[in-house]
Amino acid sequence: MPAVRFQPGDTVMGRWPGSNLYYEVKVLRFDPKTQLYTVIYKDGTELELKDGDIKSLTGFKQGRSRSRSRSRSPARTRRSRSRSPARTVRRSSSRTTEVRKEKFKEVLEVRLTPVMYFKIFAHFCLILGVLFWLLFLPVMVLALLILCAQEDASLLNFPLTPPPLHSLWDCQVFGIVLLWLLFQAVLSLLPIGKVVEGMPLKNGKTLKYRINGFYALIFSAISVGAASYNEVDLSYIHGHFLQFYTSALIISILLSVYLFIRSRWAAVDDLAPAGNSGYVFYDFFMGRELNPRIKDFDIKFFCEMRPGLIGWVVINFAMLLAEMKHKNLDTPSPAMLLVNGFQLLWVADGLWHEEKLLTMMDIVHDGFGFMLAFGDLAWVPFTFTCQAYYLASHPSDLSAFWIVAIMIMNVVGYYIFRKANSQKFAFRRNPSDPALSHLKTIPTATGKSLIVSGLWGFVRHPNYLGDLIMALAWSLSCGFNHVIPYFYLIYLILLLVHRNARDEHQCRKKYGLAWGEYCKTVRYRIFPGIY
């Protein structure tokens, strides 16, 4: 049994339930049976806290020089809490009521400053913003798909006539999507491929992941090929594309609701840094739990790499068959072949390097909520396929010159993307790797160094640049008649510019002066001479 660390009367720092905020509290007693401390906050609230949620004043002050968000009164941040089943709140005595009344008066006085008004307004905007994205994203994808299928796929055709609701639903399609998810889940659980450890979590532990994405791609390709050989008409996907999207959307909503509900029982250490504000819509959108798992099955890792990503290439193939069928072609058009080939390369590359996803912010930092569930299950397979969907019903006559130029562009983009990502990964794994000894670096106070030559000395995010060059090649394959095939490129520019800002903010915090020096040496973020 662990020793009792604190005695009645000790002043310590207690975590406010469901948040990462600590406040000064007094220990009232310790219950050896439940192993809980009863503590009293300055506003008179009595709570029972676990040992792990209490820090000594000295330990906390040392920690605080690293993290600076914690000394406000709980009453001021009351809205950010969420109740944990492990703890019970008790406010009883009239003395407590008096203290609380006093505190409330004080809080009102403090709150009614322009800064507080601004904060309330900012929170209000945040909720409105999240509600907007919750409704807007699904509708936008639907509009994109409707537009893509129209003979004249011009943006000028807005507003579109929405299809009748019942036409968006098909039980059989829903069943197929469920089967696809199940098939991918089974593949991901096969005892093939190595098992690796993820990055250390807050509590110092690591999770294990089976890396078999590339095998899953091969199995899926063989299964789809066999189905097609046995005259299963894959162009059915093209004819029922809106229904497929609706099914994926419904599943992503159900999954997000499940994730949100189960997060109520998650331990504090399992929660993501963002997504635990206490605002229901915001937390639902951002995701509360960092790595939700059912036994060893990691739901986030699975969704991020498998059904949507592999689904993307299957849908592309279905669009290729639909193009041949509808246009009575013996072979697919060169544009369709380019789009299929380029995107298959990108997906295969991602699955080949699946392990690297474990170090990315999506896995290490972001919660799994509606944004990623919808992103992985609906956004990726239904917007990333928009070029193939467009080509299935719109011609793009490319001259031999254009075909070669576009292929060169994709090769250059891929080379930059792969080389930059692999170089950074290899350098992080072993900075003294002889193969990387030619690179110039800047040391940082954390002990890690930053590469400042080669691709990482050209721009601060060469991997983003490579990705964008490839995206441009995919869009150019579809010609210049409409802007719709450029949707992916526009999305990627916005996403990567935002991601870059987020990453640079983190790096500035992590590396301080060294990051400033890197930015001075390598002036541009993504586009040389422009941004």
Ligand SMILES: NC(=O)C1=CN([C@@H]2O[C@H](COP(=O)(O)OP(=O)(O)OC[C@H]3O[C@@H](n4cnc5c(N)ncnc54)[C@H](OP(=O)(O)O)[C@@H]3O)[C@@H](O)[C@H]2O)C=CC1
């Ligand atoms: N198509 C799509 O929808 C998307 C594609 N992507 C692609 O995924 C890939 C990975 O992107 P992402 O995870 O965002 O970011 P990065 O792989 O660029 O990782 C950024 C991290 O790299 C490290 N780093 C930054 N500069 C240097 C340097 N000079 N030397 C050494 N290390 C450095 C820092 O981490 P630390 O120092 O802690 O190691 C930094 O936090 C990209 O190619 C991107 O294009 C990403 C999102 C969406």
Ligand SMILES: CC(C)=CCC[C@@H](C)[C@H]1CC=C2C3=C(CC[C@@]21C)[C@@]1(C)CC[C@H](O)C(C)(C)[C@@H]1CC3
């Ligand atoms: C608007 C909206 C809902 C956005 C959601 C964005 C997500 C779809 C993307 C955010 C980062 C992603 C990454 C991949 C897929 C798309 C999402 C989830 C990725 C796993 C694809 C495979 C690549 O090789 C990758 C590992 C580099 C990549 C990582 C980021």
